[in-house]
Amino acid sequence: MLKFVTDLKNFKSDFLIYIKMKVGLFIPCYINQLYPQVGIATLELLEKLGVEVIYPTGQTCCGQPLGNSGYEDDSKGICQLFVENFKEFDYIVGPSGSCVYHVKKHFDILEQTEDVKRVRKNTYELCQFIHDVLGKTDLGASFPHKVGLHKSCHGLRGLRLGSCSERMDPHYSTEEDLLKNVKGLQLQTLNRVDECCGFGGTFSVFEEAISTKMGKDRIQDHIDSDVEVITGADHSCLMHMEGLINRNKQPLKVMHIAEILNSSI
Amino acid sequence: MAHADEAAIFNKDEAKVDWHDKALWFVRQKRDKSAHNVQGWEELRNLASALKANVLSNLDTYLLQFEENAKKNGVTVHWAANAEEHNKIVHSILVKHGVKRMVKSKSMLTEECHLNPYLEANNIEVIDTDLGERIVQLAKEPPSHIVLPAIHKKKEEVDVLFQEHLGTKPCDGDPQYLTGEARKHLRDKFLKAEAAITGVNFAIADTGGFVVCTNEGNADMGVHLAKVHIACMGMEKLIPQEKHLGVFLRLLGRSATGQPITTYSSHFNKPAPGKEMHIVIVDNGRTEQLSREDFRASLHCIRCGACMNTCPIYRRSGGHSYKSTIPGPIGSILSPGLDLKKHSSLPFASTLCGSCSDVCPVKINIHEQLYKWRQIIVKEVPQPGVKKNILKIAGRVLANSAMYHVAGKSARFMLKYAPRFVIYSKLNAWGKARDLPEVKNGNFDDWYKNRKKNE
Numbered sequence: 001m002l003k004f005v006t007d008l009k010n011f012k013s014d015f016l017i018y019i020k021m022k023v024g025l026f027i028p029c030y031i032n033q034l035y036p037q038v039g040i041a042t043l044e045l046l047e048k049l050g051v052e053v054i055y056p057t058g059q060t061c062c063g064q065p066l067g068n069s070g071y072e073d074d075s076k077g078i079c080q081l082f083v084e085n086f087k088e089f090d091y092i093v094g095p096s097g098s099c100v101y102h103v104k105k106h107f108d109i110l111e112q113t114e115d116v117k118r119v120r121k122n123t124y125e126l127c128q129f130i131h132d133v134l135g136k137t138d139l140g141a142s143f144p145h146k147v148g149l150h151k152s153c154h155g156l157r158g159l160r161l162g163s164c165s166e167r168m169d170p171h172y173s174t175e176e177d178l179l180k181n182v183k184g185l186q187l188q189t190l191n192r193v194d195e196c197c198g199f200g201g202t203f204s205v206f207e208e209a210i211s212t213k214m215g216k217d218r219i220q221d222h223i224d225s226d227v228e229v230i231t232g233a234d235h236s237c238l239m240h241m242e243g244l245i246n247r248n249k250q251p252l253k254v255m256h257i258a259e260i261l262n263s264s265i
Numbered sequence: 266m267a268h269a270d271e272a273a274i275f276n277k278d279e280a281k282v283d284w285h286d287k288a289l290w291f292v293r294q295k296r297d298k299s300a301h302n303v304q305g306w307e308e309l310r311n312l313a314s315a316l317k318a319n320v321l322s323n324l325d326t327y328l329l330q331f332e333e334n335a336k337k338n339g340v341t342v343h344w345a346a347n348a349e350e351h352n353k354i355v356h357s358i359l360v361k362h363g364v365k366r367m368v369k370s371k372s373m374l375t376e377e378c379h380l381n382p383y384l385e386a387n388n389i390e391v392i393d394t395d396l397g398e399r400i401v402q403l404a405k406e407p408p409s410h411i412v413l414p415a416i417h418k419k420k421e422e423v424d425v426l427f428q429e430h431l432g433t434k435p436c437d438g439d440p441q442y443l444t445g446e447a448r449k450h451l452r453d454k455f456l457k458a459e460a461a462i463t464g465v466n467f468a469i470a471d472t473g474g475f476v477v478c479t480n481e482g483n484a485d486m487g488v489h490l491a492k493v494h495i496a497c498m499g500m501e502k503l504i505p506q507e508k509h510l511g512v513f514l515r516l517l518g519r520s521a522t523g524q525p526i527t528t529y530s531s532h533f534n535k536p537a538p539g540k541e542m543h544i545v546i547v548d549n550g551r552t553e554q555l556s557r558e559d560f561r562a563s564l565h566c567i568r569c570g571a572c573m574n575t576c577p578i579y580r581r582s583g584g585h586s587y588k589s590t591i592p593g594p595i596g597s598i599l600s601p602g603l604d605l606k607k608h609s610s611l612p613f614a615s616t617l618c619g620s621c622s623d624v625c626p627v628k629i630n631i632h633e634q635l636y637k638w639r640q641i642i643v644k645e646v647p648q649p650g651v652k653k654n655i656l657k658i659a660g661r662v663l664a665n666s667a668m669y670h671v672a673g674k675s676a677r678f679m680l681k682y683a684p685r686f687v688i689y690s691k692l693n694a695w696g697k698a699r700d701l702p703e704v705k706n707g708n709f710d711d712w713y714k715n716r717k718k719n720e
Binding site: 068203217 | 268269272273276279282286290297300301303306307575577578581582613614615616617618619620622623624636639640641642643644648652653656657659660661663664665666669673676677694695697698699700701702704705707708709710711712713714
């Protein structure tokens, strides 16, 4: 029975590759400009899994910074450009839960043409795409470190990448499933499993005091849980925590989950 | 002052912030454990949400049905369009009975209407009998939480407050001694009160009765001793039938404090012989909120406070930082409906993490409503020029890939080569406590182009 299931899974992924799905790589603006290594890891990882990936070079941003600040109406041009760049793809995959969530949830401000509807439906967060669409969890990676998983809110409560501590649903986690198969990786248990880190886009600047306090507390939870590397599926949260870690010279690192899943140390 | 400024002041005492955060997180954890023990918790939330949606869609019918049944029971029903009318109605009932002293159990509605100062100005003594409410009343402060009104005060602070007002002995904040003294003090007030005010947790359209939930029994004590009972309720407090309490009472106590049920769930149906019972049904902006499709569901709220306990911002900024009767996430979607300009910073006091919506027993989409309020506020309330211009320009730049590439390059160049004192100037709120990301030699676009070239 088990063998049959494995065979079926292999068949499923092979079949998908066979029909040559067209995958567009969505690299959010801040990752493009500040964290190219996350984009590179994402692309390499997808290629390693046999997916043919195209990166439309005209892409910019999903419009989230404007929408979350109340300027949704001024972001329509950005959203429209996103749709133009990605409308030809079967799947659109990006390494950032909150940007993907923004496309899926808030592109309702555009006229709902067939293109817009398809783009919203086919946009996936990287882990979700690997786990749910490709049906793979063991990616052959190795990373011999103690890792803490920061479950970013928009991925968790927006895209439902995992069960949320507030809800009484059975436990599941897309990112945990992938990390548990990484050789040598020790996934540490945190005291607060899905507390927000306090980034929140422009919140990080306009509510500076609370934002940094939340970040400090989130980092402390990882330190208390003996974590060496904080990872997650949303690099904006990691950028915020990295800023605090570097300023306070704390003994831990941040790495995007794509970098870990793509590593073979 | 905006929420951010209030929060910054609260955060000057980091030890207190940590204490406040942990106290409320403890309540959230109690709630989690207790909800885990209920099979079908999520189904119960669905039911509660659907029942409230039904009530709000048929509010006119249910309100009239409730009035008719309450009248049949011998209760006098009053209608108040706003806070002022509410206060006048309550005052007129008290004047009719020559009441000079009265007790009040917890009611966020009377806080919303500022009933206490109104009655005190008319020479009527109002004593809040919920212990937490009494503490903040003595301290001349508003409640900082709707279920735990004095959660911002440490027991040592209560010790000092009681010494001043109740003449207690210094006790190092001994809770048993302090509650014992509060009990004696309140007992006297109960005995002398000529009228009692309570809130209403659930009003039942089908029977005309209503339910008041407390943990201290103070509502019952007040009502049973006084000649006159005045129950003040927001018009959204209705439920269709008594059996629906089976849904709401199971959710309320667990969501609020993790108790399976509040210690007292007191059912009031009609006045005792020789006594009077009044119900004041208050609108005060609720009809208007009902008319706003995107914000209608905010009226589902059963005032459990779970969204406050779970909110990482509320826990670290305290209830007073919201400067509104109902603080926290639910307050941040209700208050802008009452006064958009005054409360315009509240929908921004959130990372939109969504924890409030998932914890809410009646499934209010709080974080989505926060997002919606933001869109309205930037149009209707003047915004700081810098914020507005930066975002409007960003809207144009990011809609054009050529402009975006130039902007990205320049920003990276600035970050890499500008002197530290320029980058970490006072204008850079990010850099106050955080380092900026280290800039690499190229961006992803450059890397990708290079790779293509070498293929």
